[in-house]
Amino acid sequence: MLDDVDQPVTNVYEEEVKRFRRENGTAGPVPVFGAWKSTLYRIRKTLLPPTPVSLSSIIIPDDMCYNNSKKEFLFCNSPTPHKVIAFASEQALKLLSNNPHWNGDGTFRTSPALFTQSYYFHVCDEFSMKPIIFSCCEDKSEESYRQLLQSLFTHATKNNIVLNPSTILIDFEQGMVNAINDVFPHALVKGCHFHFAQNIWKKIKKYNLVTLSKQENIRRQIANIIALPLIPPNEVNNCMEKIIDELCNYDTKFEKLTDYVIKNYIEDARFPVQMWNHFDTIGQRPRTNNHLEGYHRQLNARVRTNPDLWTWINEVKSSEESVMCRYEQEQAQKRTTRPRKGKYIQDDNKLMLAKKKYIEDQDFDTYQKTLRAVSHRYIHIIKDAKDSSDEE
Numbered sequence: 001m002l003d004d005v006d007q008p009v010t011n012v013y014e015e016e017v018k019r020f021r022r023e024n025g026t027a028g029p030v031p032v033f034g035a036w037k038s039t040l041y042r043i044r045k046t047l048l049p050p051t052p053v054s055l056s057s058i059i060i061p062d063d064m065c066y067n068n069s070k071k072e073f074l075f076c077n078s079p080t081p082h083k084v085i086a087f088a089s090e091q092a093l094k095l096l097s098n099n100p101h102w103n104g105d106g107t108f109r110t111s112p113a114l115f116t117q118s119y120y121f122h123v124c125d126e127f128s129m130k131p132i133i134f135s136c137c138e139d140k141s142e143e144s145y146r147q148l149l150q151s152l153f154t155h156a157t158k159n160n161i162v163l164n165p166s167t168i169l170i171d172f173e174q175g176m177v178n179a180i181n182d183v184f185p186h187a188l189v190k191g192c193h194f195h196f197a198q199n200i201w202k203k204i205k206k207y208n209l210v211t212l213s214k215q216e217n218i219r220r221q222i223a224n225i226i227a228l229p230l231i232p233p234n235e236v237n238n239c240m241e242k243i244i245d246e247l248c249n250y251d252t253k254f255e256k257l258t259d260y261v262i263k264n265y266i267e268d269a270r271f272p273v274q275m276w277n278h279f280d281t282i283g284q285r286p287r288t289n290n291h292l293e294g295y296h297r298q299l300n301a302r303v304r305t306n307p308d309l310w311t312w313i314n315e316v317k318s319s320e321e322s323v324m325c326r327y328e329q330e331q332a333q334k335r336t337t338r339p340r341k342g343k344y345i346q347d348d349n350k351l352m353l354a355k356k357k358y359i360e361d362q363d364f365d366t367y368q369k370t371l372r373a374v375s376h377r378y379i380h381i382i383k384d385a386k387d388s389s390d391e392e
Contacts, residue, residue: 008302009040048310055080055114055138064313068321076135076151082143083115085309086135086151087316091324093161095132099123100166101285104176105192105292110299112136112312119148122292127330128338129291130323134316136309145179153183169289171195172271191276194288197226197378200261207256221246223375225261229278229287230351230371235364236273240266283352347374 013033021027033040045051052058060077067073067089076086088096096102103122111118117140121133133152137144156163165187170176172191180189204213204222213222221243228236240261247254264270278287303315326337350370358367 008304009037009044013040048308051308051310052114055083058083058085058114058309060085060313064310064317068317069324073317073320075155076148078147078151080138082141082147083138084135084144084147084151085115086133086148087313087320088133088152088155089320089324090159090161091327092132092320093156093159093163095123095125095130095327096121096163096165097156097161099125100164102165102168103129103286103289103292104168104170105289105296106137106140106173107296107299109305110296110303110312111306112309113306114138114309116140118312119145120292120295122295124286124291125327125330127336128326129286130327131292131295131319132323134320136312140173140175142175142178145176146182149179149183167285169286171289172199172276174270177271177275189275190278190287191229191271192287192289193229193276193278194290194378196229196265196276197375198382199264200225200257201379201382203257203260207253209253209257212251212253218247218250219376220372223372223379224368226375226378227368227371228265229276230282230374231277231364231368232279233273233277236266236277239368279355282355283348347377 010033013036017027017030020030049059049061056079058077060074065072065074067087069089071089071091073087073089074085075088076084078084101124103124104119106117106119108117115136115138118134118136120131120135122129122131124130135148137148153163163184165184167188167190168180168184169190169192170180172195177189180187200222204210212218224239224243228239231239240258244258247258262269265273265276281287299315299319303311307315330337351374354367354370358364
C-alpha cells in the first residue's frame with residue numbers, strides 16, 4: 001500500500017496492521033510504527049520524484065500534470081520570482097463559469113515546502129461550498145496573485161470557457177484586491193466579515209484595550225463596530241460617530257482604535273464601505289470565509305505541516321476528485337453533501353427577519369441590538385481561538 005502516495009505513511013501502516021490482524025487473529029507480531037518508521041518513509045521516498053531543493057529546480061512530472069481522471073489539471077507553472085503552481089480541471093472551470101460568486105483564501109500551514117502559502121478559490125452553488133482552484137505561491141505579492149488570476153483567465157479562454165465573476169469574497173489583503181481589479185475589473189471584491197472582526201480585535205489587543213472592553217457599555221460599542229458590515233451603508237457614518245462619542249468620552253485610550261477604523265474602513269479608506277458591507281446580501285450568500293477555514297482544518301488533519309511539493313500535489317488531486325464526486329452526487333440527488341449546522345442557519349434566519357423588520361419600521365436601535373448578538377459570538381470565537389499564522 002505504500003505505493004498509494006496519496007495516503008500518509010501513518011494511515012498506510014494502520015491499515016496494514018488491521019489487515020494483518022484480520023488475517024491472523026492478532027496484531028501482536030507486527031513491529032510498532034516507531035520501529036519501522038524510517039524504513040517506511042525511505043520506501044515512500046523512492047516512489048516519488050526527488051524533492052526539489054529550490055524553486056528554480058522544480059520540474060513537475062508529466063503524470064502530476066493530470067488529475068486522477070487523467071484529464072488536464074496543471075494550468076500555471078510560472079518561473080521565479082513570484083512563482084505560482086496552480087491546478088484546475090475543465091469541469092472545475094465550468095463550475096467557476098456557472099457560479100458568479102467566488103470565495104478565496106490562503107493558508108500557510110499546509111503549503112508545500114519552498115512556497116509561502118497555498119491559495120484556494122471555492123464556489124458556492126445551490127448546495128454547498130467547494131474548492132475549485134488549488135495553488136501554491138512563492139510569496140504573498142500582488143505579482144503572484146496577478147500571475148495566478150491571469151493564468152486562470154487565459155486557461156479558461158483557451159478552453160472556450162468565460163469567467164466573469166460578480167463577486168469575489170476574500171480577506172483584506174490589498175495585493176489580492178489589486179490583482180482581482182486588474183484581471184476581473186467587473187467583479188465586486190467583498191471583504192470577509194469574520195476577518196473584519198478579527199482585524200478589530202487585533203487592534204484592541206495591540207492598544208491594550210482588552211480589560212476596558214470587558215465593561216458592559218464598552219462591550220456594546222465594540223460589538224457595534226464589529227456589526228458595521230451588517231447595517232445599511234448610509235447609516236455607517238452616523239453609527240460610527242455615536243460609537244466614537246461613547247468610547248472616547250469614556251476613555252481617550254480608544255482614540256487609536258476609532259482612528260484605525262476610520263482610516264481603514266470609513267473616510268477615504270483603504271477598504272471602502274462597499275467592499276466590506278454585506279447589508280444588501282444578508283441571507284443571499286455567505287458573508288464570511290469560515291467555510292474555507294473549515295477546509296483548511298481538514299487539510300491540516302490530512303497533511304503534515306509544509307509537506308514536500310509532490311505530497312501536496314497528490315493531496316490536491318485527491319481533493320479535486322472528492323469535490324467532483326460531491327458535485328455529481330448533489331446534482332443527481334438534489335441535496336447537499338455538507339449540511340450546515342443548525343445554529344448557523346438560525347443565525348441567518350434571525351438576521352433576515354431582523355433586516356426585514358428594520359426595512360418595514362426603520363427601528364434602527366432594535367435592529368442593532370440583534371446585530372450585537374452576532375458580534376458577541378464572533379468575539380467569543382476570536383478570543384478562544386489560538387493564534388494562527390493563517391490569520392491576516
